[in-house]
Amino acid sequence: MKAPSSPLVDASRRAFLRGVPALTAAAAVAPTPALANDGKHQWAMLVDVRKCIGCQACTVSCIQENIVPEGSFRTVVSTYSVKLTDSDQPAGTYVLPRLCNHCDNPPCIPVCPVSATYKREDGIVAVDGDRCVGCAYCVQACPYDARFINHETNKADKCTFCAHRVDAGLLPACVETCVGGARIFGDINDPNGELSRRLKEAQPELKVLKPELETAPRVFYIGLDERFTGKVEGEGTLWKPRNLHSSAHG
Amino acid sequence: MNPNIVETINVAREVAWLPWAVQYFFLIGLSYGAWLLSLPGIVFRRPGWAGISRLALLGALVCGLAAPVALLADLHQPGRFWHFYAYFTPSSWMSWGAFFIPVYLGGLLMYAWLAFRPDLARHAASGGKLAKLAGLLAYGGHESRGALKAAALLAFVGAALVALYTGAELAVVQARPLWNTPLLPLQFAITAFAGAVGLVLLFNRCSVRDEAANRRLAKVLAVTQVAALVVGALWIALGLSGLFPVHAQALAEVGPSANWQLAAVWAVSATVLTLLLAWKRPGSGLLIGLLALHSAWMMRWSIFIGGQEVPKTGAGYYTYSLPLGPEGLMGIIGTAGLWVFLFVLITTLLPLDRLAAGSTDKAAA
Numbered sequence A: 001m002k003a004p005s006s007p008l009v010d011a012s013r014r015a016f017l018r019g020v021p022a023l024t025a026a027a028a029v030a031p032t033p034a035l036a037n038d039g040k041h042q043w044a045m046l047v048d049v050r051k052c053i054g055c056q057a058c059t060v061s062c063i064q065e066n067i068v069p070e071g072s073f074r075t076v077v078s079t080y081s082v083k084l085t086d087s088d089q090p091a092g093t094y095v096l097p098r099l100c101n102h103c104d105n106p107p108c109i110p111v112c113p114v115s116a117t118y119k120r121e122d123g124i125v126a127v128d129g130d131r132c133v134g135c136a137y138c139v140q141a142c143p144y145d146a147r148f149i150n151h152e153t154n155k156a157d158k159c160t161f162c163a164h165r166v167d168a169g170l171l172p173a174c175v176e177t178c179v180g181g182a183r184i185f186g187d188i189n190d191p192n193g194e195l196s197r198r199l200k201e202a203q204p205e206l207k208v209l210k211p212e213l214e215t216a217p218r219v220f221y222i223g224l225d226e227r228f229t230g231k232v233e234g235e236g237t238l239w240k241p242r243n244l245h246s247s248a249h250g
Numbered sequence B: 001m002n003p004n005i006v007e008t009i010n011v012a013r014e015v016a017w018l019p020w021a022v023q024y025f026f027l028i029g030l031s032y033g034a035w036l037l038s039l040p041g042i043v044f045r046r047p048g049w050a051g052i053s054r055l056a057l058l059g060a061l062v063c064g065l066a067a068p069v070a071l072l073a074d075l076h077q078p079g080r081f082w083h084f085y086a087y088f089t090p091s092s093w094m095s096w097g098a099f100f101i102p103v104y105l106g107g108l109l110m111y112a113w114l115a116f117r118p119d120l121a122r123h124a125a126s127g128g129k130l131a132k133l134a135g136l137l138a139y140g141g142h143e144s145r146g147a148l149k150a151a152a153l154l155a156f157v158g159a160a161l162v163a164l165y166t167g168a169e170l171a172v173v174q175a176r177p178l179w180n181t182p183l184l185p186l187q188f189a190i191t192a193f194a195g196a197v198g199l200v201l202l203f204n205r206c207s208v209r210d211e212a213a214n215r216r217l218a219k220v221l222a223v224t225q226v227a228a229l230v231v232g233a234l235w236i237a238l239g240l241s242g243l244f245p246v247h248a249q250a251l252a253e254v255g256p257s258a259n260w261q262l263a264a265v266w267a268v269s270a271t272v273l274t275l276l277l278a279w280k281r282p283g284s285g286l287l288i289g290l291l292a293l294h295s296a297w298m299m300r301w302s303i304f305i306g307g308q309e310v311p312k313t314g315a316g317y318y319t320y321s322l323p324l325g326p327e328g329l330m331g332i333i334g335t336a337g338l339w340v341f342l343f344v345l346i347t348t349l350l351p352l353d354r355l356a357a358g359s360t361d362k363a364a365a
Helices: A007-028 A059-064 A136-142 A163-167 A173-177 A196-203 A246-247 B019-042 B052-072 B093-126 B131-138 B145-171 B184-204 B210-239 B245-254 B258-280 B284-307 B329-349 B353-354 B360-364
Strands: A043-048 A075-081 A090-096 A117-118 A126-128 A148-150 A153-157 A183-186 A219-222 B005-009
Touching: A007 A059, A043 A196, A043 B093, A075 A126, A075 A196, A090 A246, A090 B052, A126 A153, A153 B210, A163 B184, A183 A196, B019 B052, B019 B093, B019 B184, B019 B284, B019 B360, B052 B093, B052 B210, B052 B329, B052 B353, B093 B353, B131 B245, B131 B329, B184 B210, B184 B284, B210 B245, B210 B258, B210 B284, B258 B284
Parallel strands: A043 A219
Antiparallel strands: A043 A183, A075 A090, A075 B005, A117 A126, A148 A153
16 A cells, blocks of 8 residues: 655655756756857867777767768777787887867868858868868868768768857767867867866967867867877777778679 | 878768870870871971871860860859950969860861861862862961961961960969879870870871871880880889988878789880880880870879879879769760760861871872
8 A cells, every 4th residue: 555645745746846857957058168169269188198998989979979871980989909019018009089179270171162161160170061062072072080971961970079069068979978088179269268268277288189280179188199290100900890882882 | 101000980072183184194194296297287387297297286186176065064053164264364274274275175176277278178179978068168378487387376376375384283282192293284295296296196197197207206106105104113212222211101092902013013014115116116116106095095094093093181092983974974975975976077178198298299199
C-alpha cells in the first residue's frame, strides 16, 4: 500500500522542479566564455597538447554536432608513435589535435573565386554555403589540410569553431567534450577571460602550426614538438578511414 | 623519411581537383598551343605553313570547345557556374579565368570562322554532308583579312591570358610547394605547345601525310623538348642549390616517393626519346606526335593528381586510385568522347584532307 506523501516533501519537490530550468540555464551560461556575437569578440583556441589523451572524443562530438559525412573530418587528433632514446620504453605516443586554424591571414579567402569563404567579424573563417561553387580551390590553398569537399552538400566544408553554438553562447562541441581539458576556447579580446590568461601564462612556449607561412593562426598550442609544426617527417599513416564516396561510385 | 616517427592515426584527404581538371588543363593547353601554330600559315602566310596552320586551327577549335565542359564538370556545384560572373573576386586567379576563357574562346571562334569561311562555302557548293549547314555558316564565304587579323589579336590576348591564369592559379598556392614555383606556368606553356605540335602531327598523318610539313613540325617539336629539358633542369638545379627554398621543399617532399621517382624517370625518358626521334628521325610523325601528347597529359596528371597525394601536414603520402565513375575514368572517357564528337562534327563541315592540303587550289584538285 502506498503511503500518503507528506505535504512538506511535495512542496520541496515542486520547488525543486520549478528551479530546474533556472539551474540548467545557469549551468549552461555560467562557465561559458562565449556570448552572443556582438562583433567585439575575437574567438580563438588554445590546445594544450600535454593534456590531450588522444581519446578522439572531440573528433566524434564534432561529427555528431556538425553532421560530418562518414570518412570526412573537421577535426581529428593525429596520433604518432615516436621512438624514444632517453627511456626504457622503446616508443611513446604523441598526439596532436588538428582543426581549421581560423587564420588571421587566411590563404583560403583570397583564392575563392566567388567570395564564398570569408572571415566573420568575430574572427571565425566561414563558408557561405549558398554561394560556394565547390571548386575546391580553398581546399588546395589551406596549408593545414583542414578543408574538404562535403559529398553530401557538394560544397567546401571545414571546422567553424561551431559558430552556431558560439552564437548561442555555447562552447564548440570539441571543447565541451574534451576529456583532458586540452582545448580552451575563448575571446582573445577579453583580457580577463580564461583564454587570455592561459595564453599569457604560456607565452614563452606558445606555438602555432607552420609559422613560416605567416598565416597568423588563431589556434595556439602548448607543448607542440618542433617535429610536428609542419609536414611531419615520418612513416605514413597506418589507418585510413574508409572512403564511402569513392567506393560508392567506384 | 624519419623512421623514428610512425603516424598511426590521421585523416587522409581525398583528391579534390578530379581528373576532369587534368582534362581541362590538357585540352585548353592544346587549344592555345595549336592556336599559336595556326598563326604562321593563316595570319602571316608563311610559305609551307598553310596546311599545318589550318590543321592546327582545327585542333584549337576542337580542344577549345571541349575544355570548358571538363572544367564545368570539375565543379562540385556545376549549376552555380554563373556565380563566377555574379561574384567577381579580383584576388582569385580562378575568378579572372572565368572571364579570360570567354575572351579566348570568343576570339578563337571568330578567328576560325573568318579563316574557314571560304572552305565552308566550298563545302556547301560541293554538296557534301551537312552542305546546307556549311552554306549557312559560310554566310557568303568571303575572305576578310582585316577582320581576320582583328580576331587574331583578340584571340591572342585571350590565349595569353588563359596561358597566364592556368599557370598562375597553381603557382600561387603556397600550401603545395610542388605547385608554388614561378617555373610552373612556363612548364605548362611549353608542354602545351609541344602537345599541340603532336596533335597536328597526328592530324597530318591521318590526312595528307605531307612529309615537308611532318619534318617542319618535327623540328619545332625538337625545340620544345629542349626547352622542356632546360626548364626541368633549372627547376632541379634551383632545388638542389637551395637558391629557391620552395623548390628544395618540393624536392624533399616528393623525392623519397617511389611513384615520383618513376614519374620523373618516365618524364625525362619520354622527353629525351621524343627529342632524339624528332631530331634524328623526323619522319616518325605518328610516334613523336603521340609521345608529345602523352607527355603533355602525363605532366598534368602528375602535377594535379600526384600533387594532391602529398599531405600538407601528415606523414607519408595519400594514395589515389582512379574511380571508375564520373569522378574518375568515366570523366576521362567522357571528355575524350566529347572531343571525338566535336572532331567528327567539324571535320564533316571542313574535311580534314581539304584543310591539310593547305592551299584551296590544291584542295579543290
